[in-house]
Amino acid sequence: MSLNDPRWGNNNQGGGDRGGNQGPPDLEEVWRDVNRRLSGLFGRKGSGGDGGGGDAGGPQGGRQLGGGIGLIAGVVAVLWLASGFYIVDASQRGIVLRFGKFIQSTEPGLRWRMPYPIETHELVNLTGVRTVEIGYRGSERNKVLNESLMLTDDENIVNIQFAVQYVLKDPQEYLFNNKDPEVNVVGAAESAIREIVGKSKMDYVLYEGREQIATAAAKLMQEILDRYQAGILISKVTMQNAQPPEQVQAAFDDAVKAGQDRERQKNEGQAYFNDVVPKAKGTASRLFEEASGYQSRVVANAEGDAARFKSIVTEYAKAPEVTRQRMYLDTMQQIFANTTKVMVDAKGNGNLLYLPLDKLIQSTQAGQQAQPAAEAPSPVRPTSPTVDPVAPPKADVPTPIDYRSREAMRSRERGER
Numbered sequence: 001m002s003l004n005d006p007r008w009g010n011n012n013q014g015g016g017d018r019g020g021n022q023g024p025p026d027l028e029e030v031w032r033d034v035n036r037r038l039s040g041l042f043g044r045k046g047s048g049g050d051g052g053g054g055d056a057g058g059p060q061g062g063r064q065l066g067g068g069i070g071l072i073a074g075v076v077a078v079l080w081l082a083s084g085f086y087i088v089d090a091s092q093r094g095i096v097l098r099f100g101k102f103i104q105s106t107e108p109g110l111r112w113r114m115p116y117p118i119e120t121h122e123l124v125n126l127t128g129v130r131t132v133e134i135g136y137r138g139s140e141r142n143k144v145l146n147e148s149l150m151l152t153d154d155e156n157i158v159n160i161q162f163a164v165q166y167v168l169k170d171p172q173e174y175l176f177n178n179k180d181p182e183v184n185v186v187g188a189a190e191s192a193i194r195e196i197v198g199k200s201k202m203d204y205v206l207y208e209g210r211e212q213i214a215t216a217a218a219k220l221m222q223e224i225l226d227r228y229q230a231g232i233l234i235s236k237v238t239m240q241n242a243q244p245p246e247q248v249q250a251a252f253d254d255a256v257k258a259g260q261d262r263e264r265q266k267n268e269g270q271a272y273f274n275d276v277v278p279k280a281k282g283t284a285s286r287l288f289e290e291a292s293g294y295q296s297r298v299v300a301n302a303e304g305d306a307a308r309f310k311s312i313v314t315e316y317a318k319a320p321e322v323t324r325q326r327m328y329l330d331t332m333q334q335i336f337a338n339t340t341k342v343m344v345d346a347k348g349n350g351n352l353l354y355l356p357l358d359k360l361i362q363s364t365q366a367g368q369q370a371q372p373a374a375e376a377p378s379p380v381r382p383t384s385p386t387v388d389p390v391a392p393p394k395a396d397v398p399t400p401i402d403y404r405s406r407e408a409m410r411s412r413e414r415g416e417r
Helices: 027-041 050-057 059-082 171-176 181-198 202-208 210-228 246-318 320-336 357-366 403-416
Strands: 085-088 092-098 101-106 109-112 119-125 130-134 139-143 149-151 157-168 232-243 341-345 352-356
Touching: 085 092, 085 119, 092 171, 101 171, 119 171, 130 181, 139 157, 149 181, 157 181, 157 202, 157 210, 181 210, 181 232, 202 210, 202 232, 210 232, 246 320, 352 357
Parallel strands: none
Antiparallel strands: 085 109, 092 101, 092 119, 130 157, 149 157, 157 232, 341 352
């Protein structure tokens, strides 16, 4: 009899009307109905109908009951044992626990363990990259000031936001040595970055030292997590933002502009220095060399003049008259070398002798080279005692002097005297 049978729980007294007074269900009838259904399920034919229900307490009913319970227990045992199978992916490692205690770490593939509650397993992803954010959440605008505000070595406050990426290197340590792995990573990251920023200047943190700070922070974080045996490997630390607090941003911008102007002026001054100083050094070196050359020339001339004077004194001591005459002639030669016209007073008689040396030189050069030097024309003596006016000399370009003509003129003059 099924539970949905309208006759369930009715008393069958007198074999008459079954729709009499309702009462509690007949448990024996229910049990016999269950046995019949199980026997029919496994191919056994039930014995008797409703009227043969009195056989349920016999040997055959007991055997049927025992066989059904054993079959159910076998199915349950098979399902229980099958629950111990599990699959480990290539990126995972399996951790088997026996009553909560670590037993082994399993490689990727199909694995089996003792079913629950004897043994359990945990699957840990080793290759997945996990990320934690310090100083912000989701976006840089969502700042967490108690994490991002840090003090530098020069007593300035900076707002730093960075992200930390990590993977797992030891699943056993990761599971058993961390109550909350992400909190441990955040704490280690914040501690490391604060230590590094506290030892650095503000300009270094904000500008040129950002990459170096990220590298040093990753190294220090790994050392901290290794001391904790957290089983975590830091893969990368990325500086998202580094700036002064918003309250002093305007003043900081002014200071930055002033610093840039200072650097620009320093560069301009250095460029001017690089342009002027080498030129000044070159000019000074040239003047020094010219002065050295002038000094050497003057000293050499003075020494030469002194040596010549000594030689002249020696020769003068030997022949004073000849030496005096020779010195006079040399002096006149030097004087007349750059003179084109000469006026000579002829023994104080008031007449001037005009020697057109330039004309004589030109006529001599115009003659044949093989002919002797041409004699100068005889001077014209004026009839009057007054001196004839002489035309001013032309601004002729000096020409080379023929010393042979000059010597001839001197010989003639000495003859006349």
